[in-house]
Amino acid sequence: MTARDTFQPLLDAYVAAYRSGDADGCAACFTADAQMLSPYAPPARGRAAIAALHADWVTNGHGKALTLTDGGRDGDLGWGLAEFSEGAATGTGTTLCVFRRQPNGGWLIHMCSLTATDPAD
DSSP states (O other), X not given: OOHHHHHHHHHHHHHHHHHTTOHHHHHTTEEEEEEEEETTEEEEESHHHHHHHHHHHGGGOTTOEEEEEEEEEETTEEEEEEEEXXXXXXXXXXXXXXXXXXXXXXXXXXXXXXXXXXXXX
């Protein structure tokens, strides 16, 4: 199974939650002790902080897209580079995620760092 086959379904679940305005659903795609770094907000550590961060973001998230472009895995850790877009209001960029396999065999995002690729204003 490729990294894309492994991780894209999780990213698709995240996008579905995002598009439906479900901040808690977005946070459920992350480990309990996950970290998210973003140029759009202060760092978020833990699921509650990630949900709070997403509460603002998902209000205009109907056009959210997230596509894995590269990735790999070794044992219980994996990584993925993905491109995101959210339309003119938020913009575009890349995200580098570290995934951790869970005891049930599923995968969750453990660390996520976003980089904006929008032209500077």
